[in-house]
Amino acid sequence: MIEVNELTKRYGARTAVDRLSFTVRPGRVTGFLGPNGAGKTTTLRMLLGLDRPTSGSATVSGVPFRDHPRGLRHAGALLDAGQVHGGRSATAHLSALARSNGIPARRVDEVLQEVGLTGAAARRAGGFSLGMKQRLGIATALLGDPPVLMFDEPVNGMDPEGVLWMRGLFRRLAAEGRTVFLSSHLMSEMQNTADDLVVIGRGRLIAAESVREFAARSTRPGTVVGTSRAAELGALLAGAGASVEPQGPADTRRLVVTGLAADRIGALALAHGIVLDELTPRTASLEEAFMELTADSVEYPTGRTR
Numbered sequence: 001m002i003e004v005n006e007l008t009k010r011y012g013a014r015t016a017v018d019r020l021s022f023t024v025r026p027g028r029v030t031g032f033l034g035p036n037g038a039g040k041t042t043t044l045r046m047l048l049g050l051d052r053p054t055s056g057s058a059t060v061s062g063v064p065f066r067d068h069p070r071g072l073r074h075a076g077a078l079l080d081a082g083q084v085h086g087g088r089s090a091t092a093h094l095s096a097l098a099r100s101n102g103i104p105a106r107r108v109d110e111v112l113q114e115v116g117l118t119g120a121a122a123r124r125a126g127g128f129s130l131g132m133k134q135r136l137g138i139a140t141a142l143l144g145d146p147p148v149l150m151f152d153e154p155v156n157g158m159d160p161e162g163v164l165w166m167r168g169l170f171r172r173l174a175a176e177g178r179t180v181f182l183s184s185h186l187m188s189e190m191q192n193t194a195d196d197l198v199v200i201g202r203g204r205l206i207a208a209e210s211v212r213e214f215a216a217r218s219t220r221p222g223t224v225v226g227t228s229r230a231a232e233l234g235a236l237l238a239g240a241g242a243s244v245e246p247q248g249p250a251d252t253r254r255l256v257v258t259g260l261a262a263d264r265i266g267a268l269a270l271a272h273g274i275v276l277d278e279l280t281p282r283t284a285s286l287e288e289a290f291m292e293l294t295a296d297s298v299e300y301p302t303g304r305t306r
Helices: 040-047 090-100 106-114 130-142 160-175 187-193 211-216 230-239 262-271 286-293
Strands: 002-011 014-024 028-033 055-060 075-078 148-152 179-183 196-201 204-210 223-226 243-246 254-258 278-281
Touching: 002 040, 014 040, 014 055, 014 196, 014 204, 028 040, 028 160, 028 187, 040 055, 040 148, 040 179, 075 130, 090 106, 090 130, 106 130, 130 148, 130 160, 160 179, 160 187, 187 211, 187 286, 196 211, 204 211, 211 286, 223 230, 223 262, 230 243, 230 254, 230 262, 262 278
Parallel strands: 028 179, 028 196, 075 148, 148 179
Antiparallel strands: 002 014, 002 055, 196 204, 223 254, 223 278, 243 254
16 A cells, blocks of 8 residues: 655755645555646655655555665566666666565566566667567566556557556556556546546645546536537537537537537427437546646646637
């Protein structure tokens, strides 16, 4: 289990993490979300004892990570796949970590096979692609067979097969009763992989709940409306105060309507003789909920309108 209590980190006048509290439980994949600069990596670094908190606490299995002897047996982490000596082979890198943490040498071959790097075990890590470095970083995290695992943007550089493999890996690790804490900017992956979310903005907690509960907090669930007279109906609905968008760039028959109840949409269509072939409630996506609920926490917003 991971427990964070009133965790704060200041760099001079700037507060990177501000009184942050949450719990990550075993047996579930917990996603860690926030805009760029929200404090996610800083939080992970404090959890792993790489940065010292200004105040508050962060514990792994009940104690600060620094107090765990042979830390890789207690928690495995991937924070930066590039932090590997480029002149060492994958085997040499993992073997050194195994010796320093009292881990049996056989685990090196086991984790290399687990991440699909057996064929590259003797190659120097400096020649690895980003996806291969990510796999080596995951092998490092798995080396001590720890109960707690933390990953910061692990799917960066992965091809579709690698992303699918990684999704299955995280789900399996959680099913084994481990604590899996996963940071990513890919909302689709979080929606497909995570059970729970911890969402922060400007270093402060925004939400700590299940993926389904978080998505349901969006105020834009909407209704999908299908008709051959989509342009005409869209104008009518907009005139009635609704927000109307096409469901997709190539779909000329379906609209996503928010701000107007389905029965009102149907009544307007009927009054103007417009036949509907679809009127379906639409659940808000994780991405929509995230964009809406973190809109005021973006440190460097783009010029897009909301």
